Amino acid sequence: MEILKKISAGLQQGDDKKVFTLTSQAIQEKIPPKEILEKALIGGMKIVGEKFKIHEIFLPDVLLAAKAMSAGMRLLEPFFIKEGIPTLGKVVIGTVQGDLHDIGKNLVSVMLTGAGFEVIDLGSNVTPEKFIETAKQENAPVIGMSALLTTTMPVMGSVVELLKQEGLNGRIKTIVGGAPVSEEFAQKIGADAYGYDSTNAVESVKKLLNKT
C-alpha cells in the first residue's frame, strides 16, 4: 500500500510530523493498525537499522527515526489496548546498581522498542534482585544490563550468578553493554550476549530469542 511506504519513508527521514500525519491518514483509511505497525513503522525502523549497520546513516539519524516511530505509535496504541501491542518479546533493562549513567541504556531501550520488543525499563541503580524479580514477574526472557563505571561492572556478574543459583539461567538470558564493557568481559561473567552499541544490542537480543 502506497501510504505505508510513505510512512516508512517519512520514518527513515526522521520526519516525525510527516509520520504522525500519514499514520493518522492510514487509520482513517481503515488500514489495520497491526499492518501499519508492522509494515510501516517496524519495517521502516528495520531499514534504518540496516543503513546504520553499513554506516550509510549515523546514530542521530537513527534516533530521529525512533522519534518518528514514537509519533506513529502514539496514534496506534489505543487500538492495541485490548489485546496489547504485538511484540517480539519482553526485555527487562536497566543500569546496574551503583551506576546512574543511563543514556546508553535509554538508547538501547529506544532501539528495542523500535524493533518491536516490549521494554520494561527499570531505570538506573538497579539491584541484581530487582532485575531477576521483574523478569520473573513479567515472564521476560531477556535481561539487559548497562554500566559506565568499571567498578559497577561486577554487578552484571552478580545477576548472572543469581540466575544460575535460582536455576533460571536457561530460561532468562542476559545481555550486557556499556562503554567499559567488552565481549571478553561478557564471556568471563557468563553473560549470554554482548551489545557493543544500541543497534548491535537489538540484533543480539533477536538472536537470543531466535527472532532474526
Place this chain on the structure above:
Amino acid sequence: MREIIEIPKNDVIPDADDVLKAQGIPPGKAPSGNIKALVERTMGLFSQSCEPAGIISEISIPEFEVVYQGQGLNEKETPLDEIFVKADSLCLFAVTLGQKVTQKIDELFKADDYALGSMLDSAASIGADKTADNVEIAFLNLLSQKEKITPETGITRYSPGYCGWHMSGQKKLFEFLHPEEIGISLLNSFLMKPLKSISGVMVVGKKEIFVFEDSYSFCSGCETRSCRERIRALFKESRTNNEKGTV
C-alpha cells in the same frame, strides 16, 4: 591552598566536530542536514543550560594516602597507587556543569527527543572534561607562580570509579574537598549530583612517573583504554585541551 575556580562558559563549549565524533560520525564525513540542525540546537541548549564551576584543594602525599585508601575497596594494585607517591604535587578537584543541563537531557528523552537528548549528553560529557581541563590549567598556573613547574613536569587526572580506584573513594575525597560549596553532592551510590560532574586528583610530577603498562587485572575488562592516549599526550611538545582528560 583551596580555591574555587571561576570558569567562563565560553571555555567549556565543545567543538562541534568533537560532538559529532562522540555521536559516531567519522571525522571528515559531511553530516546530513538533519544532523547539522541538531548540532546547532545542541550548541544553543548547551550554552543556555551549562553552569560550569570548579574547586581545587592541594593535598600532601600522606593526606592523599588516607583519601585514596577510602573504604579499603580499591583493587590490590593500581597505577595511581604507584604514581602518587612519586608526585611533586597533588591536588583534589571537583568540577560540574550544573544541574540544568542534566535536567534538560532528561526532559528531552521524556519528550521522545532522543537525538537531541543524546547529542546534548555527548556535548555535556565533553563540556565536563573541558571544565576539568580548566581547573587543571588553573592549578598549573598556581604552581608556575611558585616556580614549581619545569619542562619535565607532567600532569594527569585520576577519578574514583576508574583504573582500580573504587567509587567509595568519593566519600573521603568529599570529606577533604567539600565540593558541596559549588553545588555538588554525593549520593549513597557514591555518584555525584549533578551527574555531569567530575572529581578526582591531579597528579603533578616528572613525566616519567606516569608511564605504566595497561596490564593490571582490571585492564582486561576495560574497553576504552584511554590511559594510552593520555600517557602519549604527556610526551607531546604541545598539548591541546582535547588531548587531556581524566583517567
